Amino acid sequence: MRNKKKKRIALIGSTGSIGTQCLQVVDSLPEKFEVVGITAMTNFKLLAKQIMKYKPKYVCISPEKRADLERELKESLFKANFEYAEISDIVRREDIDLVVVGVPGFASCEPVFNAVRAGKEIAVASKEAILCLGKMLFEEAEKKKAKILPVDSEHSSLWKLIDSYPRENIKKVYITASGGPFWKHDKSKIENAPYEEVIKHPVWNMGVKITVDSALLINKAFEIIEASYLFAIPPEKIGVKIHPEAIVHSAIELKDGTFIMSAHFPDMRIPIMYAMLYPYVEDIPFEIPSIWEKPLNFFEPDFERFPSLLLGWRCAKLQEPFPCILVSADEVAVEYFISRKIRFWDIYTIVEKTVSYFEKNRKELPSSITSIEDVKKIYEISKKKAKEIADLLVEKT
Ligand SMILES: NC(=O)c1ccc[n+]([C@@H]2O[C@H](COP(=O)([O-])OP(=O)(O)OC[C@H]3O[C@@H](n4cnc5c(N)ncnc54)[C@H](OP(=O)(O)O)[C@@H]3O)[C@@H](O)[C@H]2O)c1
Incomplete structure (x- = not known):
């Protein structure tokens, strides 16, 4: 039984x-x-x-x-x-x-x-x-x-913080990014980063798609939008900090000047377990290394070298259907990169051009989203456009 x-x-x-x-x-x-x-x-x-x-x-x-x-x-x-x-x-x-x-x-x-x-x-x-x-x-x-x-570590930790303070006392929220393998590299090196280096994430062991997205920081752009939907926070109230140790996953800034940070060792089983057990919490049933020995560093993101991050605030402000266009164009671009048809930087170029195209040609997409069929249409139309842009890029090189 x-x-x-x-x-x-x-x-x-x-x-x-x-x-x-x-x-x-x-x-x-x-x-x-x-x-x-x-x-x-x-x-x-x-x-x-x-x-x-x-x-x-x-x-x-x-x-x-x-x-x-x-x-x-x-x-x-x-x-x-x-x-x-x-x-x-x-x-x-x-x-x-x-x-x-x-x-x-x-x-x-x-x-x-x-x-x-x-x-x-x-x-x-x-x-x-x-x-x-x-x-x-x-x-x-x-x-x-x-x-x-x-389940995302940033959003899981933010969820714990946000639930613990009155909304009117929260001035801003922050999510962190480890910065991926290239956060210290020159732009020229990032532009031509080979596949083998792109998929070597310094902290997390993840699937190929999210690993490529993380190296470009477009994954963090996704997470800005994700936080905005999950917690109903306007995009301008979501900040991003580079934190290579990936121990602090999020923070909230209270209006009295206090910052409250949420930290755990970078092990996805912690946020997965939190979501699975919710609303209950159990003693951690596996060995996790201590978080206290390492110094913790925080840096401002560099938008010159990681412009993909800006697409997060941009698409979050534009709202539907732009977050879906971002996902669709990124899927195409990452596929082209994995099949070695384009350079690493071209992922950003393809996604940015697709978003810009639909900013000017909004009428080509369904005017409202009321069903999953509408979402599928947006996904397919923007995928087709992203492919056109990617093919043009391949032709030119
Ligand atoms: N990995 C992480 O630490 C992490 C952290 C935060 C968020 N996420 C998010 O979690 C999601 C999964 O990431 P992941 O790293 O776990 O990916 P993954 O390692 O590539 O695993 C993907 C899983 O989905 C299956 N799958 C792939 N394409 C599918 C399709 N079209 N239809 C049905 N099943 C399909 C795969 O089956 P096969 O094995 O048979 O191919 C596999 O079981 C992504 O959205 C990612 O952004 C991941």
Whole structure:
């Protein structure tokens, strides 16, 4: 019989960096969680191991990989007893209490939106869903009494601070950025940074897409917008500081001149566990190094070398549909960079040009966003434009 105290989880993106760390939290607190659904795209080997260990009821993998997954399970003599289901369907099932979403890019939108419409608790690592769905997501969450729980370390720590002080006493909020591998490099070196250096993040071990975004600081632009939506804070009241040690993740400035900082060792299991257990807090069940030995440094961001950061405030102020355009254009540009078609700096060029194009040609996009279909249209139209811009750039070089 199911232990009633256990939260029943659907983990979307179980084979990724967020997904595997979420499962480590489950392993550390087995009396708290039950894994009911897991999903991956192509990594059938790891998914098979997870199926054998957690025995979920629902599984999703891309149709082309099903045969591989089944062969893998058969070779391990595992008697599979699960149902294949679409991700968007799994997140709505009645026997799911908490949905954890750790899928990169636009693909995260539908799972997050469907989970919200089903009134679930949703731990959202996928900031792209928050940016693309925007206000509509939060209005729907309010209607359906769904809870959107941030997983990004900056937003998780900000959530703890913001909830502890009256809003009228908070003058400004800050999120930090480690600065990625290039925060001390010359602009010319950043412009031509090779792929192998771009994907070597000095602090975090993450998926490829977010690692590339972090090196350019466009990930921080996403996070400015994410904070603005999650906590209903105007973009001009959100600051960014470079903090290479990545111990302090956020701060709030009170109107009396006090700064309150939120710090923890840079281990994603801490914010993941906070969202998964919410509203309860448990003793940390794994070893975490001390934060006290290192000096803590803070610097102002340099917008000359990291202009992508400015796109965060710009798109947050422009509001819908610009955060979605930012996500869409960045997805195209990062794909071109990963396939070695463009230079590292060209990611910024493509994204900035796409945003500028739609600032002048707003009429080419749906005039209002009232459904996920509207969001899809915006995503597709801006993706097409970003591809045109990227192809022109490739032709010229
Ligand atoms: N990693 C971090 O520390 C971190 C921190 C903060 C926020 N985030 C955010 O969390 C999200 C996930 O990041 P990650 O680093 O965990 O990514 P990741 O390591 O690349 O993992 C992505 C997961 O999603 C699956 N997936 C990929 N594309 C998919 C698609 N189109 N449809 C369905 N499933 C798909 C992958 O399956 P396969 O393995 O089969 O490909 C994998 O399970 C991103 O939005 C990122 O910005 C991550």
